[in-house]
Amino acid sequence: MRPLKDAQLGAFTFFASALPHDVCGSNGLPLTPNSIKILGRFQILKTVTHPRLCQYVDITRGKHERLIVVAEHYESCLSDFQKQGKTVSPEKVLKIAYEVLEGLEFMNKHGMVHRALSAHNVLMDCKANVKLAKFGLYHMTDHGADVDFPIGYPSYLAPEVIAQGSFHPSDSSHDEAPLPSGPKTDVWSLGVLLFELCAGRRLLQNIDISERLKFILTLGCIDDIVTVLAEEHGCLDAIKVESKSLAVFVDIIFCSVSSRPTPAELLGDPVFNGVSCLYTPFQKPGSLFSSSLRCAHLELPEDISDLCKDDDEDYLSERAIDEVYHLWCLAGGDLEKELTNKEIIQSKPPICTLPNFVMEDGESFGQGRDRSFLLDDTTVTLSLCQLRNRLKDVAGEAYYPLLEDEQSSLPQSNSSNELSATVTLPLIIRERDTEYQLIRIILFDRLLKAYPYKKNLVWKEARVDIPPLIRGLAWAALLGIEGDIQAKYESIDKDTPIPTDRQIEVDIPRCHQYDELLSSPQGHIKFRRVLKAWVVSHPDLVYWQGLDSLCAPFLYLNFNNEALAYACMSAFIPKYLYNFFLKDNSHVIQEYLTVFSQMIAFHDPELSNHLNEIGFIPDYSVIFVKSPLFCVYFCTDVFPLHKIFHLWDTLLLGNSSFPFCIGVAILQQLRDRLLANGFNECILLFSDLPEIDIERCVRESINLFCWTPKSATYRQHAQPPKASGDNGFGKTATYYSSDYQDMPKTDLSREPLALCDLKAEVSPRISAEDLIDLCELSLAGPTKRTKAGKPKIIAVDIRNVEDFSRGHISGSINIPFSAAFNPDGELVQCPATGILQNYRGRVIVLTFVVLSEHLNLSTIPYKQISANLICHSHEPHSLKSFKRVTLK
Template identity: 75%
Template structure:
């Protein structure tokens, strides 16, 4: 998106038409409000960034897309367009509503040729220097435009009607011919915009404009620096530097920061009386018949269009950022200290990094620094991939989350070409299940519940199914797709690429046609993780026969959880699951099977920040081999310092493949002693540290107890007998590692 420069932000709004409350759709669900439909269609307008819309700081075209986002006027109670500029065929068609017509009788929507007529009226006004039809009321204007079918020369009639015939006669012949082409009454004879561009009047103008080349996107195979040019005189750049650094940021970033600084768009519109509300008692009719017909109720004009633009003041935002120095807007990526906020209160901002995440996300100054830093790092992706990982461990700014997730998942290449090449239209057997699942997936969210959101859901899910013929669609794939689609609503290709990269890493072979062995192994390892970190809870769950299963969190909680999840490997979800159970521990221990089922069907509030913090600790405390899965994704080759491709798996290659098929038999996880030894050393030293020092295998471990153990103890209740001298009361919530001596007589 282009920088703000010296422009100001403005806003205007309108109300969608209301739907009846006692009507359901064909799927039996309540009708989607028209406002939700409009919101979904509006999103595509954010992707239109042609410089001719706002060139050199002067707005050329604004408030466009109203006809598209309102479903050709079907979702609002006012006509789309200004009467003086409407094409005759649009006027003749009149206003229609879907509820008033069967689908076969629905008129065709207006096309580009109707816009050519409107362009002709605008050009005519520019040539004569006055607005047309100002002396006529609306009904007379519409009637006059419809009578132009009976005249031979529309230009002459319009000029005579407005007393500007002399001005028209002085125009060049090429301009008059252009006006005649635009103001051709019959749309079948009227040229299209492409045909109009071939007119002679543009032959001398077109060479003056540099053709617009859409810049390469972040995830594409094209060279992003191909058109990068530097001025011959570098010193001139220093002279042109503007001290208004905020003006160099994109409009999207400025609006996001404006909201954080206390900006309230709805409040601004209410203050300007664009949004008006009435007390409910004032909306009641004076007289009501038994059949429901009412009288005496004044017409509510709030549903009509008011295209007044309200200017949004940036004073509050600029005042909030007045102490931020210029260095913060241009951090040096090669400098280790460049990621620190820069201002007169450096210490305060540095301390902000230690505050709770929800506070950091609402801190305007902190978010400004994080957004700028991530923006520059992402523009250097994949060269700065390691630094993106480093900064993501601190936090991810919500505005940059979609692109950052893609970078963490390693998305690269021509993702748009790959996505466009997938057949998403041909019917497949999975279509029916997708249609059933989508209306039930995160429908509390306005974007995902809109018809446009459903269509995008359908295309992305179908693209994944078609492009992975060895896998199948299982229920839950829609919930997996939802976060990626929400963050990349206007970039389906990136949402598809992220989901395609996420599934092999964290859910490898989960979507096989027969995935029972994969699910069984996953649940086995998860049960063993619970037993390793909380034996008491594990024993209770085994006694009542309850196996914690999947659950879906709201989107706003998923985001914070996945910010950390994407930094871990395929075993990290186990730690998240155990951390969630830790928050529910007391309630689980106090209830039986039926109560636990009800608890998970209506999951109580979970502290996500605490969950993230504890899951990281659990990950550090867990031996690598304890989370080994036979059906996990095979390790990918990586590059070492010399640039040679080598394979460096997370799990050791000597890990066995135990037959993990019985959840009851395998309550305890098996792991390599060396991995446990590393963790025990970390306990003894009071912190976590990873080491590959083989000398740790020799010598005495601080805090260890030596106990004589007859061989028969190993055969008959050895663990119970050994428990007494170890004094378990003092070792609760600690890792107890039992090592058998070489002579098998000492432990």
């Protein structure tokens, strides 16, 4: 969006038509309210940006089908000339005509017409340039079908529009809806506007509305319409004297529909030869993910000193309109309150809104039609005083931050130095803090404009938090989206029917229907196109139920950019759900659930033992896949969107093993209820998941991720090796920075296990190199030690005493297998196992080591080490997981 500059924010409201409550659609579902339909169609208007059009910003839905639209606004308009009663010079009229036609032509290229063109909807900025307002009303209301009022003003509507009359879908007297108005309709309205500028007053202003309509209809049959209008208002001679070419130009406008030109044709009329040379054709700046040069529109001023800012510079006006509105809302802005203060919204007691009814004797009771539900197109200017007062202490330097040194290893951002106290607050509070969000938005905006060259800094700042306003672009950067995504998306066939169409049609109406945007017809259309594009472009994969929920966050954040939503989903799936969408994905699911079960055993052995005892284990794969427990890894089916956003802000910083940590963190919040219930109760618990503290989940999942060795989450069916990168969690987790599959393989790397062998082990295995590195980390310094100064990891060597004395890992303890286990492999109580009581709070690793004959472990490499993680909890003595440990 373009900067605010001298513009203001304006809001206007109207009501959508109410639908009957007892009628369902052809699919058996309730009809979508017209207000939600309008809300969905409105979104594309935010992308229609042109110097001659007022920028749309937002739309909100209130009670009783009320809609409030926020858009760029200016106080001055063409009506000011009429109020002054002065005529406008021909040169000025031609300039206004050209600029209006520029805006109309741009709308026509996007398949839109104005239809509500009038003197008070043609605004003027501080430089007297035209800005067309309310140009999207006809489009968002489906050509007027979703509202009870006509779109347009009778004095400016073309005769063919008035002749076809009004239409409403609920009116049984009309067999079919009239054809939508075309670009020529606006040309007639423009002609009336120009004629009024020449006359210096409104046309037909003293005539009754019915007579006015008759008069306009009559004009459609008269050859010389200009002459009739001029004689009616006594201005024919003035027009002919002042500008003969202008009279001819207006004559061209007032003609029959068949011969009336379009805005594009009028722009090429010779009357504009002296005007068109003053304007440069509009070119939309290149977007972040496109083939065009993003800096092509940038120019340095002739005098470089013009770049220096004065002390009284209005920095806020240089920010984008949508950004200013977002900050206005954070600063306490309330749309309904603003409209209520201007008496645009008038509340009435319920008793005063009862419908009118008639008794048998003819006596009537109740109220007539409530006029507050009629259209009031007054635009209320939103005051920015409260926002400016809130930001008055923000220094000018904050609007132009210097990007920090890329070599810096600080986990925190320099951008938050001035608001260091805010950084420590909960995320939900930070997202509502005006000053904090301003600084974060500005910083991310600069980093994203430099993407992909500043990709590392985007990752670093994302570790702090991601501003909600630009979350969609930030996610795309974290997923590594690059290139001309629009061209790739357009090359995919999304129209040819395929067998998956039926399943997609069934799933979409069930996906996040609580959200107004995704539940709109436009949302369903976009869902269908993005999902179909993914299915068609991945012929080796198939559509599985739940893919629509996976698409939902990306589509919501990129509602007006289907290509980016598709690109993000296409990058997300191979990273976190590699091969999950194969036609036969049972082996992938089984391995995934088994590794997850081992993660539970490692981090919470008591909970793992309980789930094993009640039979709530991955062997019941159908239950896990069909229940929300499986979806909990990504939470798209379980949590509302705002919680998904906070969770995925962190998820996208981690590798493919991070979902395991999220799952364990969620289970730990449900720990008490799970331990207290049996199998049936646990199934019911996951079918209706209780409230989850997402911020706590994020915090705990990061901690679990940083203390889980990479090889513990190794999966054969994970994404093949790729270039490794920062995991996003800072220096303390550099050892776990990338997927284990991405690490170069050595003789000490973990070898894949058959699925049956993997399921036979309750605790996860780790590689020999992981064990060596962990032991070295634990002895390297205080950062890896407990508060008492002891290392957090302890290796338990289960060989016999003789082998242990020949050589062992430094710091390990010896508990021979024959002394600690009975023939059935069960742990028995003995003095040796009692030693473990002294190591509560440590990570315990069970090792079986075969060494060379040499005893110097620091110089002679290991031939073979098999290691199993036992537990990482405050109760490491719960070692029932020993029962199914297989040692080789």
